[in-house]
Amino acid sequence: MEKVFEVKHLSYQIGETKILKDINLNIEKGKYVTVVGPSGSGKSTLMRILASMISPTSGDVLFNGQPITSFDPMQYRQRVSYAFQQPTLFGKTVKDNLQFPFEVRKKDFDESLVKKYLEMVNLNESYITKSVNDVSGGEKQRIALIRNLIFPPEVLITDEVTAGLDAENKAIVHKMLNEFNKRGLTILRVTHDETEIDDAQNLITIKNGEVANV
Numbered sequence: 001m002e003k004v005f006e007v008k009h010l011s012y013q014i015g016e017t018k019i020l021k022d023i024n025l026n027i028e029k030g031k032y033v034t035v036v037g038p039s040g041s042g043k044s045t046l047m048r049i050l051a052s053m054i055s056p057t058s059g060d061v062l063f064n065g066q067p068i069t070s071f072d073p074m075q076y077r078q079r080v081s082y083a084f085q086q087p088t089l090f091g092k093t094v095k096d097n098l099q100f101p102f103e104v105r106k107k108d109f110d111e112s113l114v115k116k117y118l119e120m121v122n123l124n125e126s127y128i129t130k131s132v133n134d135v136s137g138g139e140k141q142r143i144a145l146i147r148n149l150i151f152p153p154e155v156l157i158t159d160e161v162t163a164g165l166d167a168e169n170k171a172i173v174h175k176m177l178n179e180f181n182k183r184g185l186t187i188l189r190v191t192h193d194e195t196e197i198d199d200a201q202n203l204i205t206i207k208n209g210e211v212a213n214v
């Protein structure tokens, strides 16, 4: 199997505090990997490193066989997309957010495509013109998620993106992500959700900054 990520002897520390300790792991292309572990164990830190938002103190991360440091950050972000634990919407309207993926790619806004994505996460087309102040936390999460997917990346990292959703909307997000995964998207999902953990095909457990299983 082809590896999308190879993590070798990766450590991360802040001052004297060791947050990640000698992490070694491979992520295979096309997998749906679930990352679990106690609060504060280092899951988000590891995901932020894979998303190239922070650099490890030591060790290497290869993306498609190349060090992630060798990629242009803007290009890398289009290939490896990170959906935050607490998403923020920027600008004034939902449209400002969903236009952004087109702007960074210098493409014309495609309203019908955006409407299709909104529908996928159970939001009707009227959301396009809504003010960012008038959408709920769970709606924000779903809008931020589709912002990551309008132009599908090669890898999607989701950090507890279903945490604030009710059962119906959780199921909708699961279905959407499963479909993207079936079409080839590699997904790394951080979660504390028992159902998501029970359903997981590939589990990575992080404990005290270390991989507890591979």
Ligand SMILES: Nc1ncnc2c1ncn2[C@@H]1O[C@H](COP(=O)(O)OP(=O)(O)OP(=O)(O)O)[C@@H](O)[C@H]1O
Binding pocket: 014, 019, 037, 038, 039, 040, 041, 042, 043, 044, 045, 046
């Ligand atoms: N910028 C920072 N400065 C100081 N400590 C930090 C920083 N970032 C993370 N930490 C610490 O590193 C440890 C790991 O944090 P991290 O967010 O990676 O954990 P997590 O496993 O994702 O937790 P949770 O499940 O609660 O989201 C925690 O003890 C946290 O307090």
